[in-house]
Amino acid sequence: xxxxxxxxxxxxxxxxxxxxxxxxxxxxxxxxxxxxxxxxxxxxxxxxxxxxxxxxxxxxxxxxxxxxxxxxxxxxxxxxxxxxxxxxxxxxxxxxxxxxxxxxxxxxxxxxxxxxxxxxxxxxxxxxxxxxxxxxxxxxxxxxxxxxxxxxxxxxxxxxxxxxxxxxxxxxxxxxxxxxxxxxxxxxxxxxxxxxxxxxxxxxxxxxxxxxxxxxxxxxxxxxxxxxxxxxxxxxxxxxxxxxxxxxxxxxxxxxxxxxxxxxxxxxxxxxxxxxxxxxx
Amino acid sequence: xxxxxxxxxxxxxxxxxxxxxxxxxxxxxxxxxxxxxxxxxxxxxxxxxxxxxxxxxxxxxxxxxxxxxxxxxxxxxxxxxxxxxxxxxxxxxxxxxxxxxxxxxxxxxxxxxxxxxxxxxxxxxxxxxxxxxxxxxxxxxxxxxxxxxxxxxxxxxxxxxxxxxxxxxxxxxxxxxxxxxxxxxxxxxxxxxxxxxxxxxxxxxxxxxxxxxxxxxxxxxxxxxxxxxxxxxxxxxxxxxxxxxxxxxxxxxxxxxxxxxxxxxxxxxxxxxxxxxxxxxxxxxxxxxxxxxxxxxxxxxxxxxxxxxxxxxxxxxxxxxxxxxx
Amino acid sequence: xxxxxxxxxxxxxxxxxxxxxxxxxxxxxxxxxxxxxxxxxxxxxxxxxxxxxxxxxxxxxxxxxxxxxxxxxxxxxxxxxxxxxxxxxxxxxxxxxxxxxxxxxxxxxxxxxxxxxxxxxxxxxxxxxxxxxxxxxxxxxxxxxxxxxxxxxxxxxxxxxxxxxxxxxxxxxxxxxxxxxxxxxxxxxxxxxxxxxxxxxxxxxxxxxxxxxxxxxxxxxxxxxxxxxxxxxxxxxxxxxxxxxxxxxxxxxxxxxxxxxxxxxxxxxxxxxxxxxxxxxxxxxxxxxxxxxxxxxxxxxxxxxxxxxxxxxxxxxxxxxxxxxxxxxxxxxxxxx
Numbered sequence: 001x002x003x004x005x006x007x008x009x010x011x012x013x014x015x016x017x018x019x020x021x022x023x024x025x026x027x028x029x030x031x032x033x034x035x036x037x038x039x040x041x042x043x044x045x046x047x048x049x050x051x052x053x054x055x056x057x058x059x060x061x062x063x064x065x066x067x068x069x070x071x072x073x074x075x076x077x078x079x080x081x082x083x084x085x086x087x088x089x090x091x092x093x094x095x096x097x098x099x100x101x102x103x104x105x106x107x108x109x110x111x112x113x114x115x116x117x118x119x120x121x122x123x124x125x126x127x128x129x130x131x132x133x134x135x136x137x138x139x140x141x142x143x144x145x146x147x148x149x150x151x152x153x154x155x156x157x158x159x160x161x162x163x164x165x166x167x168x169x170x171x172x173x174x175x176x177x178x179x180x181x182x183x184x185x186x187x188x189x190x191x192x193x194x195x196x197x198x199x200x201x202x203x204x205x206x207x208x209x210x211x212x213x214x215x216x217x218x219x220x221x222x223x224x225x226x227x228x229x230x231x232x233x234x235x236x237x238x239x240x241x242x243x244x245x246x247x248x249x250x251x252x253x254x255x256x257x258x259x260x261x262x263x264x265x266x267x268x269x270x271x272x273x274x275x276x277x278x279x280x281x
Numbered sequence: 282x283x284x285x286x287x288x289x290x291x292x293x294x295x296x297x298x299x300x301x302x303x304x305x306x307x308x309x310x311x312x313x314x315x316x317x318x319x320x321x322x323x324x325x326x327x328x329x330x331x332x333x334x335x336x337x338x339x340x341x342x343x344x345x346x347x348x349x350x351x352x353x354x355x356x357x358x359x360x361x362x363x364x365x366x367x368x369x370x371x372x373x374x375x376x377x378x379x380x381x382x383x384x385x386x387x388x389x390x391x392x393x394x395x396x397x398x399x400x401x402x403x404x405x406x407x408x409x410x411x412x413x414x415x416x417x418x419x420x421x422x423x424x425x426x427x428x429x430x431x432x433x434x435x436x437x438x439x440x441x442x443x444x445x446x447x448x449x450x451x452x453x454x455x456x457x458x459x460x461x462x463x464x465x466x467x468x469x470x471x472x473x474x475x476x477x478x479x480x481x482x483x484x485x486x487x488x489x490x491x492x493x494x495x496x497x498x499x500x501x502x503x504x505x506x507x508x509x510x511x512x513x514x515x516x517x518x519x520x521x522x523x524x525x526x527x528x529x530x531x532x533x534x535x536x537x538x539x540x541x542x543x544x545x546x547x548x549x550x551x552x553x554x555x556x557x558x559x560x561x562x563x564x565x566x567x568x569x570x571x572x573x574x575x576x577x578x579x580x581x582x583x584x585x586x587x588x589x590x591x592x593x594x595x596x597x598x599x600x601x602x603x604x605x606x607x
Numbered sequence: 608x609x610x611x612x613x614x615x616x617x618x619x620x621x622x623x624x625x626x627x628x629x630x631x632x633x634x635x636x637x638x639x640x641x642x643x644x645x646x647x648x649x650x651x652x653x654x655x656x657x658x659x660x661x662x663x664x665x666x667x668x669x670x671x672x673x674x675x676x677x678x679x680x681x682x683x684x685x686x687x688x689x690x691x692x693x694x695x696x697x698x699x700x701x702x703x704x705x706x707x708x709x710x711x712x713x714x715x716x717x718x719x720x721x722x723x724x725x726x727x728x729x730x731x732x733x734x735x736x737x738x739x740x741x742x743x744x745x746x747x748x749x750x751x752x753x754x755x756x757x758x759x760x761x762x763x764x765x766x767x768x769x770x771x772x773x774x775x776x777x778x779x780x781x782x783x784x785x786x787x788x789x790x791x792x793x794x795x796x797x798x799x800x801x802x803x804x805x806x807x808x809x810x811x812x813x814x815x816x817x818x819x820x821x822x823x824x825x826x827x828x829x830x831x832x833x834x835x836x837x838x839x840x841x842x843x844x845x846x847x848x849x850x851x852x853x854x855x856x857x858x859x860x861x862x863x864x865x866x867x868x869x870x871x872x873x874x875x876x877x878x879x880x881x882x883x884x885x886x887x888x889x890x891x892x893x894x895x896x897x898x899x900x901x902x903x904x905x906x907x908x909x910x911x912x913x914x915x916x917x918x919x920x921x922x923x924x925x926x927x928x929x930x931x932x933x934x935x936x937x938x939x940x941x942x943x944x
């Protein structure tokens with residue numbers, strides 16, 4: 001498919017347009033919001049548990065922080081966590097999958113057994129186990145931990161794709177021409193998987209943002225900065241739901257679900273556009 | 282005697298939002314009782330679509346845009362899909378699948394596939410009656426009845442194809458449509474399958490067969506009549522021997538010469554001898570579809586669509602044979 | 608060797624190896640990371656030592672003896688394996704002097720009672736609805752189901768719990784907001800207790816069940832679209848096999864791969880379910896863990912991990928065997944799985 005065709009096909013796909021619009025909207029809000037609304041999200045000097053009002057468009061929380069300021073800051077840090085973790089997981093997943101497929105034999109067996117073993121581990125608990133060993137945790141550390149626990153399924157997919165691509169003529173030609181498997185992987189195979197990589201990355205980012213929310217919720221997320229997950233931790237420890245502070249928990253949940261669902265929608269739409277069998281009509 | 286199946290000026294198209302593919306463009310064809318009609322054409326000429334239209338298995342994005350499909354005088358194109366499924370498919374008109382490797386449900390034993398199929402049309406039978414019916418037919422056709430207890434993946438390719446044919450003809454359909462039934466098989470298995478089809482026909486289990494293939498050498502072994510298809514149209518229809526030994530349409534001529542040439546070198550090249558590629562069915566040409574590649578084409582061929590001309594027992598669509606005389 | 612024996616041996620080997628790797632990791636982690644949990648605990652004792660020095664001394668000794676840091680590493684490892692093999696997971700700091708294993712095994716049944724039915728039910732219902740959506744592809748029903756699946760699949764269980772809690776417990780007051788049963792009751796097989804338990808059980812169950820449908824529905828829909836487009840389906844259709852039967856074929860054939868999905872996702876679902884317990888203060892392992900993490904109770908965290916991860920491994924082993932029984936291709940040795 002030529003490039004202009006790809007763009008027009010993507011823009012004709014309702015799922016893609018919905019997904020990318022929602023995601024970009026949240027991204028812009030997260031990027032520009034803190035500049036337009038320069039309230040310190042950790043300033044506790046406001047009245048406690050105030051419903052939305054002109055001074056605090058999303059009210060204040062139980063300890064007197066501005067909820068909108070929290071949310072705006074949380075969006076950007078959570079996207080940052082997602083992006084970092086996504087890059088780490090992508091790198092490990094592609095590497096493991098590619099090496100397993102290209103080397104084959106014992107290397108393949110071993111790597112896949114390891115991948116399956118990691119895949120079976122209850123990820124959230126692994127993260128809790130490791131995170132509990134650190135007294136303080138930066139946003140980057142948490143992202144790194146999420147990244148190194150979320151690559152296995154990607155490795156399996158990459159391996160499968162590589163194995164099927166390997167059978168094709170152009171790879172065979174390269175092998176005959178004496179190219180090394182690494183350069184074949186990088187220059188011949190990966191470009192053929194561009195769609196898969198893009199789809200997986202979107203899903204990894206979404207998954208990482210939710211995973212951060214999960215471990216922060218139990219109290220083992222970043223110990224500094226404001227992420228969506230930390231807001232959930234505060235919501236939980238202050239019993240915000242039971243206290244009826246809807247302006248605190250509702251916008252936060254809506255935003256995190258919007259980010260994750262929009263990214264997954266983009267991934268699904270890419271699959272539809274590039275995978276003729278799933279194409280509608 | 283009225284024909285068993287009659288296609289009357291049929292147009293069928295795949296309509297998607299990415300464009301329309303004009304797959305079948307004005308085909309009229311009759312299949313008489315007791316004949317084996319071979320439909321020959323290159324891949325992408327619309328012959329598989331024609332097979333779908335013959336049993337009115339037409340669902341979006343495929344649409345029957347114009348024309349009628351008559352089975353013994355009954356207009357199939359007017360019947361709703363669920364009636365076709367209940368009363369026609371598998372019972373009056375049956376299909377031998379194109380890719381038999383995956384045509385049988387991989388998680389069901391052959392006998393259960395048969396049970397589901399037979400019970401649609403004969404709900405009054407119980408499972409044991411269906412099984413004994415299947416056993417009898419398998420024995421009659423010389424197939425190993427142990428195959429009934431196996432899963433499709435446990436059968437060899439040739440066995441799977443023969444089982445599929447046995448299933449398709451279990452209810453003695455009048456018309457059997459076989460879409461490339463041999464193209465995935467090796468030569469000796471091909472022979473076995475052709476023999477089986479012929480036997481079903483000889484014994485009157487099926488009245489007529491439509492045999493669709495790209496391989497004129499295969500169709501020669503089985504057909505009584507032959508229709509040559511090109512770019513969604515029939516270009517020539519007639520008795521097998523006549524068409525093969527005295528083709529009247531330039532396309533038929535080229536198609537046959539490429540196969541009948543004794544030198545293996547030429548034979549191997551096959552259709553390469555015909556210059557150019559078949560037209561893109563998204564934008565079918567205006568005049569004769571073959572004009573672009575025809576060595577004898579005139580301006581008129583490119584401008585006007587040829588009309589059918591009857592020569593003896595044959596029907597030809599070609600200006601050179603007088604197809605332009607209106 | 609019979610293919611099924613070979614299959615079983617391979618699986619046993621894989622799960623044993625995974626189990627051992629898991630133990631090695633839990634052994635190495637606290638000893639490898641600088642500024643680790645043990646030291647952190649010690650520092651905390653020093654801080655609180657002023658108020659209750661005796662309690663501190665006790666906990667300090669318990670920790671030291673469990674880790675045995677004064678011994679050589681190999682001896683520590685053998686000790687560790689010996690303890691785990693005997694179910695000794697150490698002593699909780701938060702709930703001192705209770706044994707971690709006792710704490711976990713009294714919470715585990717409640718977690719299982721929540722997770723197993725909710726997860727299994729969502730798997731089943733999600734597959735049914737996903738297959739149905741695929742069958743009615745590109746219709747209004749499919750669009751509605753599909754959008755619901757996508758959104759639900761991206762809502763973590765615990766966040767969905769917020770909605771249920773706010774709507775049905777806080778707003779409408781139909782269900783309780785807190786706990787596993789009414790205060791004053793003791794777990795027993797009495798009508799009063801069971802009624803109270805189910806009343807507290809409903810919302811956490813629904814959190815997992817409803818969001819789980821999204822995950823399974825999305826996957827089942829995509830798989831079933833492939834099934835409906837496959838040659839055997841096309842062929843059965845053209846032989847007159849009715850739609851209802853085709854739907855059943857698709858459902859049956861996606862169940863086979865979805866069983867793998869069931870066990871693969873289990874580890875992920877367990878984490879989500881534990882977090883859901885926290886929202887409803889439901890007395891399972893998640894709630895226990897939550898109270899432990901606040902005080903950085905590493906023994907408790909490690910013990911929970913070992914127990915939960917081992918349960919997940921066991922569940923996977925069982926589903927793998929089930930899978931081989933269900934899929935004739937594996938049973939007969941045509942596919943190695």
